[in-house]
Amino acid sequence: MFFTEMWERFSYYGMRGLLVLFLTASLEKGGFALTAVTATAIYGLYTSSVYLSGLPGGWIADRILGHRKSVFVGGVIIAAGHFSMALGSPITFYAGLVLIVIGTGLLKPNVSAIVGDLYPEGGQRRDAGFSIFYSGINTGAFLGPIICGYLGETINWHLGFAAAGVGMVLGLIQYRLGFKRLGTAGLRDIDPIERGRSVRYLLAGIGVVVVIAGLLAALNSSGTLVLNPKNVAESLGYVIVGIATLYFGYQLIFGGFDATEKKRIVVILVLFVAATMFWCGFEQAGSSMNLFAKDYTNRIFFGKAMPASWLQSVNALMIIAFAPIFGMLWLKLGQRQPSIPAKFGLGLIQLGIGFAVLAWASVQVGDTANPNKVSAAWLVATYFFHTTGELCLSPVGLSAMTKLSPAKLVGQMMGIWFLATSFGNLMAGLLAGKMESMGLVQLFSAVAMWTAALGLVLLLISRPVKRLMGGVE
Numbered sequence: 001m002f003f004t005e006m007w008e009r010f011s012y013y014g015m016r017g018l019l020v021l022f023l024t025a026s027l028e029k030g031g032f033a034l035t036a037v038t039a040t041a042i043y044g045l046y047t048s049s050v051y052l053s054g055l056p057g058g059w060i061a062d063r064i065l066g067h068r069k070s071v072f073v074g075g076v077i078i079a080a081g082h083f084s085m086a087l088g089s090p091i092t093f094y095a096g097l098v099l100i101v102i103g104t105g106l107l108k109p110n111v112s113a114i115v116g117d118l119y120p121e122g123g124q125r126r127d128a129g130f131s132i133f134y135s136g137i138n139t140g141a142f143l144g145p146i147i148c149g150y151l152g153e154t155i156n157w158h159l160g161f162a163a164a165g166v167g168m169v170l171g172l173i174q175y176r177l178g179f180k181r182l183g184t185a186g187l188r189d190i191d192p193i194e195r196g197r198s199v200r201y202l203l204a205g206i207g208v209v210v211v212i213a214g215l216l217a218a219l220n221s222s223g224t225l226v227l228n229p230k231n232v233a234e235s236l237g238y239v240i241v242g243i244a245t246l247y248f249g250y251q252l253i254f255g256g257f258d259a260t261e262k263k264r265i266v267v268i269l270v271l272f273v274a275a276t277m278f279w280c281g282f283e284q285a286g287s288s289m290n291l292f293a294k295d296y297t298n299r300i301f302f303g304k305a306m307p308a309s310w311l312q313s314v315n316a317l318m319i320i321a322f323a324p325i326f327g328m329l330w331l332k333l334g335q336r337q338p339s340i341p342a343k344f345g346l347g348l349i350q351l352g353i354g355f356a357v358l359a360w361a362s363v364q365v366g367d368t369a370n371p372n373k374v375s376a377a378w379l380v381a382t383y384f385f386h387t388t389g390e391l392c393l394s395p396v397g398l399s400a401m402t403k404l405s406p407a408k409l410v411g412q413m414m415g416i417w418f419l420a421t422s423f424g425n426l427m428a429g430l431l432a433g434k435m436e437s438m439g440l441v442q443l444f445s446a447v448a449m450w451t452a453a454l455g456l457v458l459l460l461i462s463r464p465v466k467r468l469m470g471g472v473e
Contacts, residue, residue, distance in 0.1 A: 001115050002136035004178075007171025008075065008107055009140030011082055011164040012050075013316070014148030015100070016286045017309035019043055021294055022157045030157050032090065037433035040287040041229040044429015046097050047283060048236065051422035053105025055415045056205070058113075060106065063198035067110040067117070068179075068186030074106030075172045082165030086158040096161075110186075117185035134323070140167075141316035149309025233430055240423045244272065247416065257406055263468040264404040267341070268413060270458075270465055271400060272420045274344045277454050278393055279424025280431060281351050281447050282386055285312060287432035288443065289379065292358070296365045296440070298373040311379050318387040326391045340400045340472075341465040345458030347393030352452025354385030355444045362440035403472045 023039035025031025034042075061070035081099030084092045115133050119126035144164065152160020248269050252262055293299070294308035330337050338346060361378035365371045397417060405413035434443055458465075 001111060001118070001175075001178075002132055004071070004075075004136075004171050004175040005111055005133060006136040006140035006143075007167045007174070008078065008104075008111070009137050010144040010147075010167040011078060011140075011171075012100075012104065012144065013141040013312065014144030014164040014167065015082060015085070015161060016047070017145035017149045017290070017312040018152040018157065018160050019046070020287050020290050021153065021308060024291065025157070032093075036291060036435055037437075038229055040429045040432040040435075041233045042097075042429070043287050043432070044426045045229060045233050045236065046101065047286070047429065048233075048240075048422045048426035049101045050104045050108075051418045051425060053101050054109040054418050055105075057105030057107070058109040058415075060198075060202065061110045061113070063190065064195055064202065065106075066186065066188050066190065067113045068182070070106045070110045071114065071186070072172065072175065074103040074108075074110070075168055075175065077103030078107065079103075079165045079168040079172065082161055082168060086162035086165065088158050114182065114186040118182070135320065138316045138319045138323075142313045142320070145309045145312035149307045149312065153307040153309060230430065230433060233426055237423065237426055237430070240419060240426070244416070244419060244423075248272075251409070255406075255409075260470045261406045264406070264470060264472065267465055267468050268401065268404050268416070270341065271344060271397060272416060274341075274348060274454065274458060275393065275397055275417070275420040276424045276427070277451055278344075278348055278351055278389070279421050280427040281355060281451050282390065283425045283428035284432050284447075285315060285383075285386070287429055288435050289358070289382070291432070291435065292362075292440070293376075293379060296362075296368070296371050296373055297376050297379060299376060306376075311376065311383075314380055314383040315387050315390075318384060319390070322387060322391060326388075339462055339466045340396055340469070341458050342462040343392045343396045345455045345462060347389040347391075347396075348451045348455030348458065350385045350389035350392065350455075352448045352450075352455060354382040354389065355448035355451065357385065358382045359441050359444035359448055362444055365440060368440065400472075404469065 020036075020039050020043050021031075023032050023034045023042060024036055025033070027033045032039075057070065057074070061067045065073060077099050081096040081101075081103060084096030084099060086096075087093075112133070115129055116126065119129050144167070148160040148163045148167075150160075151163050152158075248265065251257070251265055255262075255265075257265065290308060290312065293311045297308070297311075299306040299308065299311075357378060361374050361382075364374045364378075398414075401413045401417045402410055431443070431447065438446070
């Protein structure tokens with residue numbers, strides 16, 4: 001399962017590291033020559049949809065395919081998506097993005113479920129198993145931009161996309177060969193009547209999605225998008241806000257929960273807003289920060305230019321290095337460690353510091369029409385603060401959802417957590433599109449100010465929020 005997830009993340013982060021760079025590259029250099037506004041909107045739509053698709057993906061696994069088969073089918077669809085992108089046609093490129101979204105929705109939530117099944121007794125062995133699994137995620141996230149980025153940026157864009165597909169195929173082969181080691185993990189008996197009913201619901205849902213997708217992302221004869229991706233992304237943002245508002249409102253008013261449970265749901269809402277803001281900044285790694293690496297960073301090492309996408313691997317490398325340190329820190333602090341809302345606040349403040357560093361670097365760039373390229377150390381320093389912020393917020397948030405949720409809402413609240421990630425990714429793409437209109441210094445300073453300010457607010461209200469948690473630590 002380590003290698004299955006490693007190769008899937010290799011393919012995802014390898015392609016993600018190339019996406020905005022390819023879309024904005026000139027026609028002469030093999031790209032689509034899109035503006036940064038359009039390219040980053042597509043990036044936001046894509047990364048947002050990847051996390052949204054996990055909700056129906058989990059439902060399909062529970063009611064139709066089972067977890068083990070869902071992971072394999074999802075991997076096949078992901079590989080097909082990468083190879084479709086490698087064909088070079090605008091139509092096959094956008095179709096490939098859609099396939100990767102669908103495949104990731106089937107694979108991503110269910111591969112984690114299988115890892116959990118390997119340790120039915122729970123406890124420390126399950127925690128240790130997930131630690132091994134989590135290291136696979138970051139190993140793939142480190143290697144993907146290095147290999148796919150080098151092939152895509154220095155040889156041929158489509159070779160980089162194809163390499164991502166090859167990585168997923170290797171993951172599928174390894175996964176299938178490892179079936180005999182999984183025992184019954186990922187297998188479940190699904191009632192045939194329930195499966196038949198669910199298949200009918202699924203087909204109806206697919207029909208609705210196809211019609212909507214056809215209207216939103218129609219292609220004309222030349223393969224260009226008819227509707228403005230920025231407008232589509234903004235519309236999706238309103239939809240996500242509406243879903244979250246209705247969901248929390250319904251649970252608090254009509255959910256039938258007692259006072260303690262309602263207070264905990266309010267805490268989840270606070271964490272939802274904080275997580276959305278965090279990912280809105282953090283996920284600019286593949287958009288505005290990627291463009292900063294390409295256009296305004298001196299990437300010459302030992303006389304050769306380093307691919308811009310290689311800097312996408314810094315975060316994963318730092319996660320591998322610092323995750324054990326943070327784990328030991330929390331254990332060492334014991335009861336003296338910060339509360340959950342305080343850790344979220346610290347995460348946001350560190351994210352803000354990272355963007356303040358990048359804003360400072362942007363001052364050194366000066367005129368973007370004739371920029372002074374700055375050292376890559378500026379981006380490395382930014383990624384350092386983003387990584388430490390992530391380690392304060394991301395694993396803590398996953399754990400908090402399971403602890404704070406009423407028993408009958410645990411699965412739904414995990415979906416809400418991924419909805420926050422999806423919304424943050426979407427907003428990250430839209431915000432990155434303002435690089436040209438706002439300017440580098442203004443954009444990065446604004447993100448630094450807002451994220452750090454929200455972090456400070458969370459720290460100030462952490463004690464009253466903790467009281468709402470009703471004893472949850």
